Amino acid sequence: MGKWIESNIGKEFDLRTGGTPSKSKPEYYKNGNIPWLVSGDINRIEITECDNYINELGLNNSNARILPSNIIMIALNGQGKTKGSVAMLKIEAACNQSLVGIIPKNRKVQCPKFLFYYLQSQYLKIRKLAGGDDRRGLNMGLIRSIKFRFPDDLPEQQRIVAKLDGLFAKIDKAIGLLEENISHTQALMGSVLDGIFDKVYNDHKSVPLLKHVDFIGGSQPPKSNFSYELKEGYIRLIQIRDYKSDRHLVYIKEDSTKKFCDEQDVMIGRYGPPVFQILRGLKGAYNVALMKAIPDEKVIIKDYLYYFLMNGRIQNYIISISQRAAGQSGVNKKALEAYEIAIPSLKEQQKIVDTIKAAIPKIDR
Secondary structure, eight states: OOOEEEEEHHHHEEEEEOOOOOTTOGGGTTTOOEEEEOGGGGGGSEESOOSOEEOHHHHHTSSOOOBOSSEEEEESSOSTTOTTOEEEEOSOBEEOTTEEEEEESSSSOOOHHHHHHHHHHTHHHHHHTTTTTSSOOOOHHHHHHOEEEEESOHHHHHHHHHHHHHHHHHHHHHHHHHHHHHHHHHHHHHHHHHHHHHHHHHHSOEEEGGGTEEEEEOOOOOGGGOBSSOOTTEEEEEOGGGGTOSTTOOEEEGGGOOOEEOTTSEEEEOSSSSSSEEEOOOOEEEOTTEEEEEEOTTTOOHHHHHHHHHSHHHHHHHHHHHHHSTTOOSOOHHHHHHSEEEOOOHHHHHHHHHHHHHHHHHHHO
16 A cells, blocks of 8 residues: 655646636527536536537637546535535536636546545535635635645555445445335325325315316426526526435526416426426426416415325326326326315314324334
8 A cells, every 4th residue: 555645636736617608699609519517517426418518619719628538527616515516527528617627737646536535525624615605606726725635556546436436336225225215105105195185085075176276387498598507687497306406406587487486385296207296395486397286275275285186096096197198298287177175174174284294203203
């Protein structure tokens, strides 16, 4: 085993950032074939593709430069936890000024993934260099100052990486088992809801959902209008996948849409798999893959509607109808609107909601 070297990023690596071709010059982007990275791309972990491209004209008329493949990228700023995050660039690409490529100066550190794991381990320390969670960004000087400790023996770097790869593979397996347990929990939750709502149907008159609930679909702005960084006058565009992860943040101009939702709204995933997901908890504009269920709150409270739409009877019905309908690739809106809901008094609805909420911790355990 070789000796370990104490150094810093600036001594061992060259840093290269990029730039943004003028957005007022569409000819810089037309028929672009050069991948152009923005801060949101850092969340891909291994960057093999991106959503944005520029052409040679845009490259030559900006500070963007082609970066080599198999280097590490770090985010200088970005929304949420992006600042200080790292990714492995597996393709040649250009980037904007929010990212920096870290390129070895010599042959001491020829295992990019060793640097990747090292910088991941220093994530919180790196963020603190620029004020932690506040809005200040990192800069080239701060990146150069990051302390870096590494073995001077390449096989030793590779051995450490192989060990970490093996450990993370075990973690991924554990996550898979956890997700399987979550699916069992969801099935148990479904059976609890079925029992509750079967009794509600027996005790109360039911009417079509359309009588007291509006279902409003979202809108789909063109990708050319997307921003991958939060800017003044922009709002988050919510997609189905965003209810599971913040890895793909997208923003649009707030005045470009009229379809908004907040954390308490009842949202429906129109497309799958799985079709007919019942979602809530995010605020922003919502895209065409989502519908908002808006109850007349003088008759139906939102929490009651939320749990009602998750019960097995309506889930099985809407999913089966949507799969059978010719040419229908998502939730059949007419079938959903015609489905009947049993409506107790508002006071009884709240009692039902309280019963369900009390059961959730027990189910989770």
